[in-house]
Amino acid sequence: MTSPVVDSIASSGFSRRTFFRFAAGASALATMPILTEAHLALAQRPHFADPNKGIHIDANENPLGPCEAARQAIADIIPRGGRYLMDMEEDLTGTFAKMEGLDPDSVMAFSGSSEPLHYTVLTFTDKNKPLVIADPGYEAPMWAAQVSGAPVIKVPLADPKGAAAHDIKAMLAASSTPGVLYICNPNNPTGTCTARADIEYAVANAPKDTILLIDEAYIHLCDEPRSLDFVKQGKNVIVLRTFSKLYGMAGIRMGFAIGRPDLLKKISVHGGFNALPITAVAAAKTSLLQPDLVASRKKIIGDVRVDTIAWLKSEGHATTPSESNCFMLETGRPGKQVLAAMAAKEIYIGRIWPAWPTQVRITVGTHDEMLAFRKAFKEVMATNTSGLVPPQLPGRLAEHPFSHLS
Numbered sequence: 314m315t316s317p318v319v320d321s322i323a324s325s326g327f328s329r330r331t332f333f334r335f336a337a338g339a340s341a342l343a344t345m346p347i348l349t350e351a352h353l354a355l356a357q358r359p360h361f362a363d364p365n366k367g368i369h370i371d372a373n374e375n376p377l378g379p380c381e382a383a384r385q386a387i388a389d390i391i392p393r394g395g396r397y398l399m400d401m402e403e404d405l406t407g408t409f410a411k412m413e414g415l416d417p418d419s420v421m422a423f424s425g426s427s428e429p430l431h432y433t434v435l436t437f438t439d440k441n442k443p444l445v446i447a448d449p450g451y452e453a454p455m456w457a458a459q460v461s462g463a464p465v466i467k468v469p470l471a472d473p474k475g476a477a478a479h480d481i482k483a484m485l486a487a488s489s490t491p492g493v494l495y496i497c498n499p500n501n502p503t504g505t506c507t508a509r510a511d512i513e514y515a516v517a518n519a520p521k522d523t524i525l526l527i528d529e530a531y532i533h534l535c536d537e538p539r540s541l542d543f544v545k546q547g548k549n550v551i552v553l554r555t556f557s558k559l560y561g562m563a564g565i566r567m568g569f570a571i572g573r574p575d576l577l578k579k580i581s582v583h584g585g586f587n588a589l590p591i592t593a594v595a596a597a598k599t600s601l602l603q604p605d606l607v608a609s610r611k612k613i614i615g616d617v618r619v620d621t622i623a624w625l626k627s628e629g630h631a632t633t634p635s636e637s638n639c640f641m642l643e644t645g646r647p648g649k650q651v652l653a654a655m656a657a658k659e660i661y662i663g664r665i666w667p668a669w670p671t672q673v674r675i676t677v678g679t680h681d682e683m684l685a686f687r688k689a690f691k692e693v694m695a696t697n698t699s700g701l702v703p704p705q706l707p708g709r710l711a712e713h714p715f716s717h718l719s
C-alpha cells in the first residue's frame with residue numbers, strides 16, 4: 314500500500330478499480346493548460362464578446378443546454394452538495410458500461426473529454442513517438458504533444474472537396490513509430506465522417522505499440538458505426554465520449570475515456586478519479602437514461618444543419634458534407650476578414666485552419682440563430698471586407714497561454 318489514506322480508502326468498500334485510479338492519479342504531471350474548444354474558439358475571437366449578447370456559433374456548443382430531466386437532477390442533488398458522494402461516479406460509469414455491454418473497468422469519467430485526450434497524448438507520445446493527426450482537425454492533441462515533446466505529423470484530409478474523411482493509409486504511412494494516431498469521427502471542424510472500413514484498417518494495421526485515439530465527441534449526431542467494439546476486443550484503442558455536445562453539458566463538464574483497463578490506468582497517472590462535481594455526475598446519468606434524447610436532438614440539430622447548408626448552396630457557397638453540428642464554409646476570401654465582419658454584427662462564427670485559409674467553421678445553432686447568421690452572412694459577402702483585420706485580444710486575454718494559437 315502506498316499511504317495510510319490509500320489503505321483506508323481501499324478497505325472502505327471501494328472497488329479495486331477505484332483504488333487503482335486513486336493510487337495512479339496521485340502524481341500530477343501536466344504542465345500545460347488542458348486546452349478545450351472554448352480556449353481555441355476564444356483565441357480566434359476578434360474581440361471580447363459578451364456571452365449574453367449576439368449569436369455564438371463559434372465553439373461547437375449546443376444551444377439547447379441540458380435536457381429538462383438533467384436540469385431537474387442537478388436541482389435535486391444540490392442539497393447533498395456538502396458531501397463528496399464518490400460512489401455516484403462509479404454508478405455513472407457502471408450505467409454506461411451496462412448500456413454499451415462494456416466491462417465497467419474499461420470506462421473512466423472525467424470533467425469533460427479534454428482531460429483524457431490530453432493525458433492520452435502525454436502518456437503514449439514522446440520525441441521518438443509522434444502524434445499523427447488529420448488536417449484540418451481538432452488541434453487540442455497537438456498542444457498536448459508540446460508537453461510530451463512529440464513531433465506532430467499533420468496529414469491532409471483525403472478528398473478535401475468531397476468526403477473530407479481521414480486519409481487513414483497516409484496517416485499510417487506518415488510514421489513507422491507513431492505513439493498516438495488521432496481519429497476524430499465525425500471530424501471537428503469539417504463534420505465529416507471516416508468510413509468504418511478505414512477505421513478497421515487502422516486498428517488492424519497500426520504498429521503494435523501505437524494507440525488509436527478515436528474521439529467520438531460528435532458521434533451521436535451521425536449514423537456511422539461506433540468504435541466501442543474495438544475496446545471490447547481488447548485492441549489498442551481509447552475512445553473518447555463527451556456530454557458537451559449532444560447532451561448540452563459543455564459548461565457542466567462530463568466526459569468518458571473508454572479503453573482497456575491497463576491503458577486507462579496508464580493515462581490516469583496524469584489525472585482522473587478527481588471527485589467530480591455531483592451535479593455533473595447526476596446530470597450525465599439522467600441524460601443517459603432518457604430514451605429519446607439522442608434521436609430527438611440529432612434530428613433537431615440535423616434539420617437545422619441541412620436547412621442552413623441548403624440555403625448556403627442556393628446562394629452559391631460550398632460547405633463540407635457534415636453529419637455533425639459544425640461544417641466548413643468556403644468564403645472565397647480570407648476567412649479572417651469574414652470572421653471579423655460577422656463579429657462586427659455580433660454574429661460570432663468559428664475559427665480558421667491554416668490549411669484552408671478561405672474557409673470558416675460554422676457551428677449549427679438554433680433555427681432562429683441560423684436565420685440571423687444567413688442575413689448577416691449575405692450582407693457581409695455583398696461587401697468588400699479586404700480592409701478588415703481582426704483586432705488583437707484585449708488586455709489580459711492577450712497574455713493567456715493560448716493566445717499564440719490564433
Ligand code: PLP
Pocket residue numbers: 349350351372373424425426427428430451497501528530554555556557563567568
Ligand atoms: N474532442 C473534440 C473533437 C471536440 O470538438 C471537443 C470540444 O469541442 C472536445 C473533444 C472536448 O470537449 P469537452 O472537454 O468539453 O468534453
